[in-house]
Amino acid sequence: MTSFSLALRLAVASSLLGINLLLGGCTSTGGPVSLTEVREFADASAKLGGYTELSRRYRDTYEREQPYLPAGADKLARENDAKRRAVYEDFMSVQKALVLYMQTLSLLAGDARYDLSASIDDLGNGLKANTESGLQQRHISAYTGLTRLLTRVIASGYQNRSVETMVRDGDADVQVLLEAMISLTRLYYKTNENEKKTILGIFDVELPLAKGRDERMLVTLAKVHYMNKASEYKLIDRRYDLALQGLTKVALGHQKLRENLHKLTQADVKLMLSNYGKDLRMIREGLAGD
Structure with a gap:
């Protein structure tokens, strides 16, 4: 073999090695680099759960507490019920925007491509400031900014958009909306505490007074009901704790x-x-286990 032929073979082999290395760096899930961990974090964030259930529970507070309310308290309870139902859709819209953002981020970090445009239509027409609920103008601005970002990205078919630019453009609004969700979850917890005191308080007051022989069966049934309600609230308290932990993890x-x-x-x-x-x-x- 001539020295020229050997040199040519070495040059070709070196070129092929360089091409293989280049291609090897481009076959990962996120384009030129592997973004598996980004995708998995975004997926886990989008599927966290808990907030939707607790939002519904907040909305339906009156339905649970109404049988236990004294007649004089019903008017105020109805007014509070109307206020909760008026803001429920706004509370859910915050979550929908964040879930859609995380789903979009997951797509950008992975191989799959599917249409999320229908989810844009489900976001609603925007939020309203509500001093009692804690939604402020900066939350509304963050919601508007994030929905505009999502609309641009999804409508363009994700063209010219990367994980880096998506996170850079969306982080500030994401953080503000996660802060809103954390504050709302604390509002749900406070409302639930008031409900718990209202319902269990009746038993705490009335059961010690029921001592007559004829009331024995009624007292027994009341004690069983009390224990069931106490167990329910204990379980719900744990769900509030887990939901807050999850939202904090997503933000961090x-x-x-x-x-x-x-x-x-x-x-x-x-x-x-x-x-x-x-x-x-x-x-x-x-x-899910709870």
């Missing part, structure tokens, strides 16, 4: 994602995002 995870946009392929960043995803899945399993 997205903040870390924003801070490490240029280091998403580094092992420590991938491990960190993976751990956030695992924590969120564990919280979701806890909510």
Whole structure:
């Protein structure tokens, strides 16, 4: 073999090796780099759960407490019921926007491509400020900003959009809306505490006074009902705790994602995002188990 032929073979082999390395770096789930951990974090965030159920529970407070209310308290309870129902759709719209954002982020970090445009139509017509609920103008502005971002990205078929630009453009609004969801969940918890005191308080007052022989069966039934209601509230309290933990994890995870946009392929960043995803899945399993 001539020296020229050997040199040619070496040059071709070197070129093929370079092409293989280049292609090897482009076959991952997110384009040129593997963004598996980003996708898994976004999926876990979108599927967290808990908030929807607790929002419905907040809305339906009057239905549960009405049989236990004294006649004089019913008028005020009805007024509060009307206020809760008036803001319910706004509370749900906040969650829908964040879920759609996380679904979009997951798509950008993965191979799959499917149409999310129908979800845009389900977001509603915007939020209204409500001093009693805690929704403020900055929450409304964040909602408007995020829905406009989602509309642009989804309507364009995700063209010229990457995980990096999506997170960079959306993080500020995402953080404000997650803060709103955390505040609303605390509002739900406070409302539930008042309901618990109203309902269980009746038994705490009335049961010690029921001592007559003829009331024995009634007292027994009341005690059983009391224990069932106490167990229900204990379970719901745990769901509030898990929901707050989950929302806080989503906020922290997205903040870390924003801070490490240029280091998403580094092992420590991938491990960190993976751990956030695992924590969120564990919280979701806890909510489902309850």
